[in-house]
Amino acid sequence: DVKVTQSSRYLVKRTGEKVFLECVQDMDHENMFWYRQDPGLGLRLIYFSYDVKMKEKGDIPEGYSVSREKKERFSLILESASTNQTSMYLCASSSRTSGSYEQYFGPGTRLTVT
């Protein structure tokens, strides 16, 4: 079974803090993704990575950066947290080699910025 884990289920940070969200997958997947999910707005892609050290912007990258130094780990960084970044953050991974590209999600991190 694919397992995707995220570093925290719930996180509360103050405005202006630097925030790190970590995601680890154990299935040797090449692709990893960060989404945020807000009521009424659905899942929105922030960044994705298709290989170590490679990254591409998604639909809403502003205010975020990412790091992928190892294949199994993909980090999302909020450089200076703002209240409008309060959201559920979801990490996902998928395999390129399987040909099916289905994504498996971690449990999510509910981030509150006060």
Added chain:
Amino acid sequence: QKEVEQNSGPLSVPEGAIASLNCTYSDRGSQSFFWYRQYSGKSPELIMFIYSNGDKEDGRFTAQLNKASQYVSLLIRDSQPSDSATYLCAVRSNSSYKLIFGSGTRLLVRP
């Protein structure tokens, strides 16, 4: 026009009935189609995926794909109250690693 469209619902069905969830997509180059289930406060969980026109069955779930009409549906037979959740449709275009998600249909199964 949204790339992947779903009726937001809620779709309400009695226990034991067939629930039919629909999804349309705009990109004719789409290759793979996915259904996810998401319980409130939880992350999406993959139910099944389909590539070819026709039906694909997995237990009580059947995915149906019609590429000519650009639509994909999910049928849930013998619906149970535990099936009450939001169902997300996702589509992958050729030569992309990304999935495009619909906003989901909320399903309520009444006991």
